[in-house]
Amino acid sequence: MSGPMNPGAYGDALADVYDFMYPHHETADTVSFLGSLVPEGGRVVEFGPGTGRVALPLAQEGFSVHGIEASARMIEKLRERDPESTVKAVQGDFSEHLIDGNFDLCYIVCNTLFMILDSEQQIETLRNAAAHLVPGGRVVIEAAEPSYFHQLTKPTxxxxxxxxxxxxxxxxxxxxxxxxxxxxHAVIGSGSVSTFTEASRYAWPNELDLMARLAGLTKVDRFADWDRSPLRPGAERYITVYRKAD
Structure with a gap:
């Protein structure tokens, strides 16, 4: 069941409901966290910006924000919200697509890294993230802590x-x-039902650190949330900051 998947399929299928799936109540904390890692007016790139939930507020804070997004429908939604293109988004597979220029920060939020279904390709994505960075630049990964899912023995x-x-x-x-x-995912409403099957390949925190090291990145910090609370058993996610060597 784990064959290759069109990189843009998830966004194309769920673009119309994506903003309802991930409400904006924690966006301010996310933007504050990411912005603290970047010099004033610095350059940042998001792998998988979607409809711009994080990218747009960062651009409004004065950062030069770029994005690589696989889904044409997501880019359409982003451009509807951002008609002046303050976020410079291009369509492409972020595991291999390169944007010219060096960035202070590359970030991948909302479990997007795990939607790459092969560990070697996940390493290549981290290597691609590092390739976008200036020496000493940062990579931030937000991912689901897999303990709850890993112990499931039947569908829930x-x-x-x-x-x-x-x-x-x-x-x-x-x-x-x-x-x-x-x-x-079964979306029910307005007299209709639509379905889409999302696949993801999860990794444990120490495993992600090893993959990052193979990509030329070193762990700097790890937290359970954007408020920098420490990671403890039972956390639903983990947020890791990596650094590219000078």
């Missing part, structure tokens, strides 16, 4: 209330041997 159901008239049912299945997670 979660519900998201997207809007007063829209509901998402997520059926979650795990292949713990191969560290693969599958979510069947």
């Amino acid at each position: 159901l979660q519900t998201r209330h997207l809007a007063p008239d829209k509901l998402m049912l997520d059926t979650i299945m795990v292949d713990s041997v191969n560290q693969m997670l599958y979510e069947v």
Whole structure:
């Protein structure tokens, strides 16, 4: 079940409901965290900016923000929100696509790195992130802490209330041997039902550190949240800051 997937398929399928799936209540903390790692007016690149939830506020803070996004539908939504193109987004596969110029920061949020389904390609993505950076530049990865999912032995159901008239049912299945997670998203609303199967290949924090080291990056910090709270057992995610060698 873990064959290759079109990199833009997730965004193309869910662009219309993506902003409901990931509400903006923590965006200010995310932007503050990322902005603290960059000099005033510095250059940043996001791998998978989606509709611009993080990229747009960073641009409004005065940073030069670029993005590599696989989904044409996501780029359409971003340009609707950003008609002046303050975020310079290009369509491409961020595991291999390069933008000219050096950046102070590359960030990958919302578990996007794990949507690459092969560990070697995840390493190549981290290597590509490092290739965009000035010496001493930072890479920030936000990823799901996999302990809860890893112990699942049968499918489980979660519900998201997207809007007063829209509901998402997520059926979650795990292949713990191969560290693969599958979510069947069913969006119900306005008299219609649409489905999309999302696949992700999760990694443990120490495993991610090893992959980053192979890509030429060194861990600087790790937190459980954008408020810099320490990572402890039971955390739902982990946020790691890596540094490119001088």
